[in-house]
Amino acid sequence: MWQLADKTLNSRLLIGSALYPSPQLMLDAIRASGAEVVTVSVRRQDPQQKGGQDFWSLLSTLNLQVLPNTAGCHSVKEAVTTAQMTREIFGTHWIKLEVIGDEYNLQPDPFGLVEAARELVAQGFEVFPYCTDDLVVCEKLVEAGCRIIMPWGAPIGTGRGLMNPYALKTLRERLPEITLVVDAGLGAPSHAAQAMELGYDAVLLNTAIANANHPLTMAQGFMHGVQAGRLAYEAGLMAQRDIASPSTPVVGTPFWHQEGL
Protein backbone atom coordinates (compact mmCIF):
# COMPACT_ATOMS: atom_id res chain seq x y z
CA MET A 1 0.00 0.00 0.00
CA TRP A 2 1.18 3.52 -0.71
CA GLN A 3 -0.17 7.02 -0.57
CA LEU A 4 -0.86 9.14 -3.65
CA ALA A 5 -2.16 12.50 -2.48
CA ASP A 6 -5.29 11.67 -0.47
CA LYS A 7 -5.65 8.12 -1.83
CA THR A 8 -4.21 4.88 -0.51
CA LEU A 9 -3.38 2.58 -3.41
CA ASN A 10 -2.00 -0.86 -4.09
CA SER A 11 -0.87 -0.39 -7.68
CA ARG A 12 1.99 1.87 -8.65
CA LEU A 13 0.97 1.87 -12.31
CA LEU A 14 -1.14 4.78 -13.53
CA ILE A 15 -2.69 4.15 -16.93
CA GLY A 16 -4.14 6.19 -19.78
CA SER A 17 -7.50 5.60 -21.44
CA ALA A 18 -6.65 6.72 -25.00
CA LEU A 19 -5.59 5.03 -28.24
CA TYR A 20 -7.00 1.55 -27.61
CA PRO A 21 -8.29 -0.34 -30.65
CA SER A 22 -11.74 -0.63 -29.08
CA PRO A 23 -13.61 0.42 -25.93
CA GLN A 24 -13.74 -3.18 -24.75
CA LEU A 25 -9.98 -3.59 -25.16
CA MET A 26 -9.53 -0.40 -23.17
CA LEU A 27 -11.54 -1.83 -20.31
CA ASP A 28 -9.80 -5.20 -20.49
CA ALA A 29 -6.32 -3.68 -20.57
CA ILE A 30 -7.00 -1.31 -17.69
CA ARG A 31 -8.36 -4.20 -15.62
CA ALA A 32 -5.39 -6.42 -16.52
CA SER A 33 -2.92 -3.70 -15.55
CA GLY A 34 -4.22 -3.61 -11.99
CA ALA A 35 -4.11 0.20 -12.18
CA GLU A 36 -6.32 2.12 -9.77
CA VAL A 37 -5.80 5.52 -11.36
CA VAL A 38 -6.72 6.24 -14.98
CA THR A 39 -6.14 9.42 -16.93
CA VAL A 40 -8.97 11.09 -18.84
CA SER A 41 -9.49 14.34 -20.70
CA VAL A 42 -12.12 16.73 -22.04
CA ARG A 43 -12.76 17.84 -25.59
CA ARG A 44 -15.38 19.87 -27.40
CA GLN A 45 -18.61 17.92 -27.35
CA ASP A 46 -19.03 16.10 -30.64
CA PRO A 47 -22.44 14.96 -31.88
CA GLN A 48 -20.76 12.03 -33.64
CA GLN A 49 -19.40 10.69 -30.37
CA LYS A 50 -22.35 11.63 -28.19
CA GLY A 51 -20.08 14.08 -26.43
CA GLY A 52 -17.82 11.37 -25.13
CA GLN A 53 -20.61 10.20 -22.87
CA ASP A 54 -20.41 6.61 -24.07
CA PHE A 55 -16.74 6.51 -23.17
CA TRP A 56 -17.37 7.99 -19.76
CA SER A 57 -20.27 5.65 -19.01
CA LEU A 58 -18.09 2.69 -19.89
CA LEU A 59 -15.06 3.82 -17.91
CA SER A 60 -17.20 4.62 -14.88
CA THR A 61 -18.07 0.94 -14.57
CA LEU A 62 -14.49 0.30 -13.40
CA ASN A 63 -14.99 2.64 -10.44
CA LEU A 64 -11.40 3.88 -10.51
CA GLN A 65 -9.88 7.19 -9.43
CA VAL A 66 -9.66 9.41 -12.50
CA LEU A 67 -6.85 11.84 -13.18
CA PRO A 68 -8.07 14.41 -15.73
CA ASN A 69 -5.47 16.15 -17.87
CA THR A 70 -5.08 19.48 -19.61
CA ALA A 71 -3.60 17.90 -22.74
CA GLY A 72 -3.28 20.25 -25.69
CA CYS A 73 -3.13 23.43 -23.63
CA HIS A 74 -0.44 25.89 -24.66
CA SER A 75 -1.09 28.74 -22.25
CA VAL A 76 -1.62 29.23 -18.54
CA LYS A 77 -5.14 30.53 -19.12
CA GLU A 78 -6.15 27.55 -21.27
CA ALA A 79 -4.74 25.12 -18.74
CA VAL A 80 -6.40 26.76 -15.74
CA THR A 81 -9.79 26.99 -17.48
CA THR A 82 -9.55 23.40 -18.68
CA ALA A 83 -8.70 22.23 -15.16
CA GLN A 84 -11.73 24.06 -13.79
CA MET A 85 -13.94 22.37 -16.38
CA THR A 86 -12.55 18.92 -15.59
CA ARG A 87 -13.21 19.45 -11.89
CA GLU A 88 -16.88 20.04 -12.60
CA ILE A 89 -17.22 17.17 -15.08
CA PHE A 90 -15.32 14.48 -13.23
CA GLY A 91 -15.89 15.62 -9.66
CA THR A 92 -12.22 15.45 -8.65
CA HIS A 93 -9.73 18.09 -7.66
CA TRP A 94 -6.87 16.04 -9.13
CA ILE A 95 -5.39 17.48 -12.32
CA LYS A 96 -2.56 16.27 -14.53
CA LEU A 97 -1.25 19.65 -15.59
CA GLU A 98 0.13 19.92 -19.11
CA VAL A 99 1.25 23.23 -20.58
CA ILE A 100 2.94 22.43 -23.85
CA GLY A 101 5.77 24.68 -24.96
CA ASP A 102 6.89 22.99 -28.15
CA GLU A 103 4.61 21.25 -30.59
CA TYR A 104 7.37 19.18 -32.20
CA ASN A 105 8.21 17.05 -29.19
CA LEU A 106 5.34 18.11 -26.90
CA GLN A 107 7.89 19.42 -24.43
CA PRO A 108 6.34 21.13 -21.41
CA ASP A 109 6.69 24.90 -21.06
CA PRO A 110 8.39 25.13 -17.64
CA PHE A 111 7.54 28.80 -17.11
CA GLY A 112 3.85 28.44 -17.91
CA LEU A 113 3.73 25.20 -15.96
CA VAL A 114 4.97 26.78 -12.73
CA GLU A 115 2.60 29.73 -13.11
CA ALA A 116 -0.40 27.51 -13.80
CA ALA A 117 0.52 25.17 -10.96
CA ARG A 118 0.66 28.04 -8.49
CA GLU A 119 -2.75 29.29 -9.59
CA LEU A 120 -4.39 25.86 -9.47
CA VAL A 121 -2.94 24.98 -6.07
CA ALA A 122 -4.40 28.27 -4.79
CA GLN A 123 -7.76 27.15 -6.18
CA GLY A 124 -7.61 23.89 -4.23
CA PHE A 125 -6.40 21.50 -6.92
CA GLU A 126 -4.03 18.59 -6.33
CA VAL A 127 -1.68 19.34 -9.18
CA PHE A 128 0.23 16.55 -10.95
CA PRO A 129 2.53 18.54 -13.26
CA TYR A 130 3.87 16.84 -16.38
CA CYS A 131 7.36 18.32 -16.63
CA THR A 132 10.86 17.78 -17.91
CA ASP A 133 13.52 16.27 -15.68
CA ASP A 134 15.15 19.64 -14.92
CA LEU A 135 15.89 19.79 -11.20
CA VAL A 136 15.34 23.52 -10.80
CA VAL A 137 12.00 23.44 -12.62
CA CYS A 138 10.88 20.61 -10.35
CA GLU A 139 12.00 22.55 -7.28
CA LYS A 140 9.99 25.56 -8.47
CA LEU A 141 6.94 23.32 -8.89
CA VAL A 142 7.36 22.14 -5.31
CA GLU A 143 7.64 25.75 -4.18
CA ALA A 144 4.40 26.42 -6.06
CA GLY A 145 2.69 23.83 -3.87
CA CYS A 146 2.93 20.59 -5.85
CA ARG A 147 3.28 17.47 -3.70
CA ILE A 148 3.60 15.24 -6.75
CA ILE A 149 5.98 15.76 -9.65
CA MET A 150 5.80 13.87 -12.95
CA PRO A 151 8.96 14.22 -15.04
CA TRP A 152 9.04 12.68 -18.47
CA GLY A 153 11.07 9.60 -19.27
CA ALA A 154 11.02 10.68 -22.92
CA PRO A 155 8.61 12.73 -25.08
CA ILE A 156 5.00 11.55 -25.14
CA GLY A 157 4.38 8.55 -27.34
CA THR A 158 8.01 7.90 -28.28
CA GLY A 159 8.51 4.73 -26.24
CA ARG A 160 12.20 5.51 -25.87
CA GLY A 161 12.41 4.80 -22.15
CA LEU A 162 14.46 6.82 -19.70
CA MET A 163 16.49 9.27 -21.79
CA ASN A 164 18.33 10.70 -18.81
CA PRO A 165 18.54 8.31 -15.85
CA TYR A 166 21.10 10.60 -14.22
CA ALA A 167 18.64 13.50 -14.09
CA LEU A 168 15.85 11.27 -12.81
CA LYS A 169 18.14 9.82 -10.13
CA THR A 170 19.14 13.33 -9.10
CA LEU A 171 15.48 14.30 -8.73
CA ARG A 172 14.89 11.31 -6.47
CA GLU A 173 17.86 12.23 -4.30
CA ARG A 174 17.05 15.93 -4.12
CA LEU A 175 13.29 15.62 -3.58
CA PRO A 176 13.03 12.73 -1.10
CA GLU A 177 9.70 13.87 0.39
CA ILE A 178 7.96 14.42 -2.95
CA THR A 179 5.93 11.76 -4.74
CA LEU A 180 7.71 11.21 -8.05
CA VAL A 181 6.03 9.61 -11.06
CA VAL A 182 7.75 9.01 -14.40
CA ASP A 183 5.19 10.10 -16.96
CA ALA A 184 5.49 9.55 -20.70
CA GLY A 185 7.99 7.96 -23.01
CA LEU A 186 7.99 4.46 -21.55
CA GLY A 187 7.91 1.79 -24.24
CA ALA A 188 8.61 -1.47 -22.46
CA PRO A 189 8.05 -3.05 -19.06
CA SER A 190 11.81 -2.94 -18.55
CA HIS A 191 11.64 0.87 -18.79
CA ALA A 192 9.02 0.90 -16.05
CA ALA A 193 11.16 -1.43 -13.95
CA GLN A 194 14.16 0.86 -14.39
CA ALA A 195 12.16 3.88 -13.20
CA MET A 196 10.95 1.99 -10.17
CA GLU A 197 14.46 0.75 -9.39
CA LEU A 198 15.50 4.41 -9.16
CA GLY A 199 13.02 4.83 -6.33
CA TYR A 200 10.20 6.45 -8.25
CA ASP A 201 6.86 6.06 -6.55
CA ALA A 202 4.95 5.16 -9.70
CA VAL A 203 4.87 5.36 -13.49
CA LEU A 204 2.19 6.67 -15.81
CA LEU A 205 1.85 5.41 -19.37
CA ASN A 206 -0.64 4.91 -22.14
CA THR A 207 0.71 4.36 -25.66
CA ALA A 208 2.96 1.39 -24.90
CA ILE A 209 -0.03 -0.62 -23.71
CA ALA A 210 -2.72 0.76 -26.01
CA ASN A 211 -0.63 0.34 -29.17
CA ALA A 212 0.72 -3.12 -28.36
CA ASN A 213 -0.42 -5.97 -30.57
CA HIS A 214 -2.07 -7.39 -27.47
CA PRO A 215 -2.86 -4.55 -25.06
CA LEU A 216 -4.20 -6.84 -22.35
CA THR A 217 -1.02 -8.93 -22.29
CA MET A 218 1.18 -5.83 -22.39
CA ALA A 219 -0.79 -4.39 -19.49
CA GLN A 220 0.11 -7.48 -17.49
CA GLY A 221 3.73 -7.09 -18.58
CA PHE A 222 3.85 -3.54 -17.29
CA MET A 223 2.14 -4.53 -14.07
CA HIS A 224 4.88 -7.09 -13.42
CA GLY A 225 7.61 -4.69 -14.55
CA VAL A 226 6.47 -2.07 -12.05
CA GLN A 227 6.24 -4.64 -9.27
CA ALA A 228 9.68 -6.07 -10.07
CA GLY A 229 11.28 -2.64 -10.11
CA ARG A 230 9.68 -1.63 -6.85
CA LEU A 231 10.74 -4.84 -5.12
CA ALA A 232 14.28 -4.31 -6.37
CA TYR A 233 14.32 -0.78 -4.97
CA GLU A 234 13.00 -1.93 -1.60
CA ALA A 235 15.50 -4.80 -1.48
CA GLY A 236 18.42 -2.58 -2.44
CA LEU A 237 20.42 -3.19 -5.60
CA MET A 238 23.92 -4.58 -5.24
CA ALA A 239 26.83 -2.26 -5.87
CA GLN A 240 28.29 -2.57 -9.35
CA ARG A 241 31.92 -3.74 -9.64
CA ASP A 242 34.52 -3.49 -12.34
CA ILE A 243 36.13 -6.87 -11.65
CA ALA A 244 34.52 -10.31 -11.67
CA SER A 245 33.90 -11.98 -8.35
CA PRO A 246 32.95 -15.68 -8.27
CA SER A 247 29.60 -16.47 -6.77
CA THR A 248 30.38 -20.16 -6.27
CA PRO A 249 32.72 -20.81 -3.29
CA VAL A 250 36.31 -21.32 -4.40
CA VAL A 251 37.43 -23.45 -1.45
CA GLY A 252 37.22 -27.14 -2.30
CA THR A 253 37.09 -26.68 -6.06
CA PRO A 254 37.78 -30.18 -7.60
CA PHE A 255 40.90 -30.65 -9.69
CA TRP A 256 42.24 -27.43 -8.22
CA HIS A 257 45.95 -26.97 -8.50
CA GLN A 258 48.26 -24.08 -8.03
CA GLU A 259 50.01 -22.93 -11.15
CA GLY A 260 53.76 -22.51 -11.05
CA LEU A 261 54.57 -24.78 -8.10
Place this chain on the structure above:
Amino acid sequence: MNMSITVNGEAVELKELTSLDQFMRQHAQDGPTAVAVNGQFVPKSQYRETNIQAGDAIEIVAPMQGG
Protein backbone atom coordinates in the same frame (compact mmCIF):
# COMPACT_ATOMS: atom_id res chain seq x y z
CA MET B 1 -32.93 40.77 -32.92
CA ASN B 2 -30.43 38.19 -34.13
CA MET B 3 -27.18 37.77 -32.24
CA SER B 4 -24.01 36.14 -33.57
CA ILE B 5 -21.91 33.97 -31.29
CA THR B 6 -19.55 31.05 -31.74
CA VAL B 7 -20.04 27.64 -30.17
CA ASN B 8 -17.02 25.36 -30.20
CA GLY B 9 -15.58 27.44 -33.02
CA GLU B 10 -18.72 27.35 -35.20
CA ALA B 11 -20.80 30.47 -35.94
CA VAL B 12 -24.28 30.34 -34.42
CA GLU B 13 -27.16 32.84 -34.69
CA LEU B 14 -29.39 33.35 -31.67
CA LYS B 15 -32.81 34.93 -32.21
CA GLU B 16 -33.17 36.43 -28.78
CA LEU B 17 -31.39 37.24 -25.57
CA THR B 18 -30.73 33.93 -23.87
CA SER B 19 -29.38 32.89 -20.53
CA LEU B 20 -26.62 30.29 -20.48
CA ASP B 21 -29.06 28.02 -18.67
CA GLN B 22 -31.56 28.17 -21.54
CA PHE B 23 -28.80 27.84 -24.11
CA MET B 24 -27.35 24.72 -22.49
CA ARG B 25 -30.76 23.08 -22.29
CA GLN B 26 -30.95 23.38 -26.07
CA HIS B 27 -27.36 22.72 -27.08
CA ALA B 28 -25.66 20.52 -24.50
CA GLN B 29 -25.96 16.79 -24.87
CA ASP B 30 -26.93 14.39 -22.13
CA GLY B 31 -24.30 13.56 -19.56
CA PRO B 32 -21.61 15.67 -17.93
CA THR B 33 -20.51 18.83 -19.73
CA ALA B 34 -18.74 22.02 -18.71
CA VAL B 35 -18.66 25.48 -20.23
CA ALA B 36 -16.30 28.36 -20.74
CA VAL B 37 -17.44 31.73 -22.09
CA ASN B 38 -14.73 33.87 -23.68
CA GLY B 39 -12.12 31.65 -22.08
CA GLN B 40 -13.56 31.89 -18.57
CA PHE B 41 -15.02 28.84 -16.86
CA VAL B 42 -18.66 29.29 -15.85
CA PRO B 43 -19.80 26.85 -13.15
CA LYS B 44 -23.26 25.31 -13.45
CA SER B 45 -24.40 27.28 -10.43
CA GLN B 46 -24.02 30.48 -12.49
CA TYR B 47 -25.80 29.39 -15.69
CA ARG B 48 -29.07 31.11 -14.81
CA GLU B 49 -27.54 34.46 -14.03
CA THR B 50 -25.24 34.45 -17.07
CA ASN B 51 -26.70 36.09 -20.17
CA ILE B 52 -25.14 35.38 -23.52
CA GLN B 53 -23.87 38.50 -25.26
CA ALA B 54 -23.32 39.14 -28.97
CA GLY B 55 -19.87 37.98 -30.01
CA ASP B 56 -19.46 35.55 -27.12
CA ALA B 57 -17.26 32.52 -27.75
CA ILE B 58 -18.73 29.51 -25.95
CA GLU B 59 -16.84 26.29 -25.43
CA ILE B 60 -18.77 23.20 -24.35
CA VAL B 61 -16.64 20.23 -23.37
CA ALA B 62 -17.42 16.64 -22.50
CA PRO B 63 -15.42 13.65 -21.23
CA MET B 64 -12.88 12.13 -23.60
CA GLN B 65 -10.16 9.51 -23.51
CA GLY B 66 -6.83 10.87 -22.34
CA GLY B 67 -3.28 9.85 -21.60
